[in-house]
Amino acid sequence: MALLITKKCINCDMCEPECPNQAISMGDEIYVIDPWLCTECVGHYDTPTCMSVCPIDNTIVTDPAQQENREQLWEKFVLIHHAV
Incomplete structure (x- = not known):
């Protein structure tokens, strides 16, 4: 699944520079x-960095509209970072 930033976001600027895929x-x-x-940082880190640096609990959540398993996330990582 992709992640989603909720309306709890306070625009603290912590998540955007931490995203290795420039998705934020x-x-x-x-x-x-x-x-x-x-x-979700698959291919880079064990856990999503945006979630770990966000100072507000439950601001970044899994997006129910974007259902992906770990294998699909890995395939996306390969496409993003190893496209020929």
């Missing part, structure tokens, strides 16, 4: 995560 950017009001680039 400023939206109209809060930061947003591009589901096509989010691999």
Whole structure:
């Protein structure tokens, strides 16, 4: 699954520079995560870095609209970082 930033976001700027896939950017009001680039840090880290640096609990959650298993996230990582 890709991750989703909820309306609890306080725009603290902690998550955006931590994303190894550059999937996080400023939206109209809060930061947003591009589901096509989010691999939940699979291929980079054991846990999503955006979630670990966010100072507000439950602000970054799994996106129910983007159901992906670990294998699918790995395939996405390979496509993003090893495209020929």
